[in-house]
Amino acid sequence: MINNKIIVKPGKIVKMFKALSTAPDNLDKIKAREIWDETDQGSGIIVAVLDSGIQTNHPSLKSNIIGGFNFTEDDEGKTDIYNDYLGHGTHVSGIIAALDNNKGVVGVAPKSNLLVLKVIDKHGKGSYSSLINAIKYAMEWVGPNGEKVSVINMSLGGTEANEELHKVIKMAHSKGIVLIAAAGNEGDGDKETIEISYPGFYKEVIQVGSISEAQTPSKFSNSNDNLDFVGPGENILSTHLNNDFVELTGTSMAAPFVAGSATLILKLINSTESYLNPVYVYNYLLTHALPLENLSINQVGNGFIQLK
Template identity: 35%
Template sequence: MKKILVLISALVLLLMPLQTGFAQEVNTQSKDDYLVKFNGPADKGLLKAFGVEDSDISHTFDELPVVALSLSEGQAKGLLNHPQIEAVEEDAEVHAFAQTTPWGVPHVQGTDAQNAGYTGNGVKVAILDTGIDATHEDLTVSGGHSVFDDAENSDPYNDGNGHGTHVAGTVAATNNTLGVLGVAPQAELYAVKVLNNDGSGSYSGIAEGIEWSIQNGMDIINMSLGGSQSSSILEDFANLAYDEGLLVVAAAGNSGNRGGKNDSVGYPAKYSSVIAVAAVDQNNNRASFSSTGPAVELSAPGVNILSSVPGNSYDSYNGTSMASPHVAGVAAQVWGAKSGLTNVELRQLLNDTAQPLGGSNQYGNGLVQSLDAINY
């Protein structure tokens, strides 16, 4: 930070006869930009007494007695000690706060697709989760619904857990020079709170969230959640959404083992109408926690994923919960580019253009790739 110069003493009135000559002496010194604030009305005559020329003054403010100007170091020190001057401050530079692109976004060709003009504009993505912090600086939430009626959980735009806000950021954190960048920054986010602030919910709540998504014209449902027990009714709701033209994406689960040979995909990801997403790291190795089995359909980044969390903050999480929204975001980009596709055709396209990584039980058809799907 630049050092701020402040008024030290009024006794230098005694030195005034010397200061005019001093100003002439230092006028040839190199100059920097400053802000000078007067105790009363701005007095350009005083500035001239210190050798300041009209060409040195870049702006005189109206609302406060402040002048922006160029000064030598000697002029600045002299003005600092004058009783009519309240402050002399170097005019510090400012820069836009940097926006970080989490590694997973370019890994699924999200940034390549954005650079080509595909941002998911107008595609509606329902985040069935713990809610979304709608006040977050990096998120725009278009609507939502909570399946809860108690005071602590009835507001879908209040995420007391953080999980849903993190998922939402991966899908569509805005391109605004702040925080992080999502895969599809112009997709429309909808907060569908089916998990409470403790991160728990029920199959009936998920079914209600799916129903709300159908009734309110969502295009994509992301479910970074799941359970180990099947439900024919929950499956019926997932099938209904798919039959109604929605693309349904869910986390495969975090019940995998290092060998990766068990069938541990959870529900609803295991239903045939749902895209089950496994997690990989930056080297395209399957995360050891990522569930495996015949239902795994696609892979996406799920290790050390930086995204938004409540309170205008950011954090890195691991899990297939983080992989699923990468696929949802890619789907939004591709559907925005190819709006004539049906959800069935879009799903097939994502699978056909995925980058093969290995065994299908671990990786499905491979790493989802946005621009390849758009250009296919």
């Protein structure tokens, strides 16, 4: 804490380099492509990405951006400029919704739309008040054709509990929005010690940890008894600044795999009772998750997400 201000920290960038053809195919590992036909790749579903903004003209992302808002002081606080200066939000957005355009990587739900809510500034910092305002904005947002936000991805976290934050999260959850957050990268690899990051630790949020390509818990991934699932989080190739594609590592990368998955699941279940969507999505993930035997639930939760 700095001057009693709670800092929201995006996940650590452990590795960053340009690569276009060396990444493992995580879409197949979570079986996303197997339900693409029946879900139309997530078309019509709006995902709010609360992060460091986005490269708005990235060829793999620009046509899927439906709107945005800047909650930081970047660009003199102009609310309609939500450019990304870190690359973090652009990377997360690509994992969810990079176009299937034969140019680089493909998102889990490549036809879904992104509402870009910038809560992390160019220094990698934000505040709980910005996060709270962004969640409220996502709840109230209505698109040009009456669309509403169905999924919120928060690849960020702070170490302090905050009652106002929890209150707005409970409100969004009760309205039927599926909330997903990164577990955090303060882990030490020891299943007995617990590391807590908010908002991920709140029960209304699907808290996502990271596993390696060998499906073992990532050492950096926070472990605690509220961990829900794990997703791919090491050396993840996705969109980045300057039209690049880079590999990054962190629970920040694992969370959007679940956000993209939630988007496809919503198309699959096609519920008329939208307020129950968080329950339906959670139960689907629970039913299909791959149990990781002999590993602590504090490290892997209910297992590795699978879509079929």
